[in-house]
Amino acid sequence: MKTTHVITLISRIRERANKLIEKELQNQGLEGMVASHGALLSALYKNNGKLTMKEIATAIERDKSTVTELVNKLMLYGYVEKVKDIEDGRVTHILLTVKGVNAKGKFDAVSKKLLNTVYCDVSQDERELLIGILERLKDNLA
Template sequence: MNDKYIVYFISKTKKKMLKFIEKKLKEKGLDDLIPSHGNVLTALYENGGRLTMKEIAKRIGKDKSTVTPLVEKLLKLGYVEKEKSQNDKRVTYIKLTAKGRQIESKYDQISGDVYDVAYRGFSDDEKEIFLGLLKRLNDNFTETE
């Protein structure tokens, strides 16, 4: 088996997937956003529309320093806003705006399109095996951090 191409194909697939998402964003009139914004928005959609930066970072598996510029851009574009906690003034929430909520169905459609293309021709068993293998690969690198 020629396993030296595994990392190559993972990288190549990621690039193609990002290009696909960028195309779908443009088709939906969301070309002011980039694929990484989808992670932040999805975390908010799935958690009542309001999270702290730390919670967003944890949910999307990124460092807070990576999430900050993504959220700043979403703030600037009007998709989210900051809200101080009533209980603890040190805590600031990132909250979806009406504009952010209005595009949720478009994001759901794009996500559905991504999954449809990604898993085309895969059986449920194959998807489960594939996910398990990817998790194991990911864990191998997590151990080196």
């Protein structure tokens, strides 16, 4: 087995996963949403629909400019809104809108489809081993 093309292989997996995600998002009628919005929405869903820009950047491991771009796009389609902190005007909170909250079921269906497809013939032990190795590879590049 060739082991020198690990990064290329990971890249190809990501490309295929993104294609599947975007197809399923479209099938679910999630207007304007693309694969890159998933981590941001997931972070909001896990935190009662409200985080600061800084908290989002930390949660999804992206820089502030990337988070700003993602938030602006989600605002454009009505999934989130920005609200200035009452006590500290320098802080901006990102909140899920009603549309964003209502999209959770469809978003979860897309995630489930992706994971079922990826892991269709992979045992639980193999999954855990794979995740452990991928985490180590990520840490090696930190």
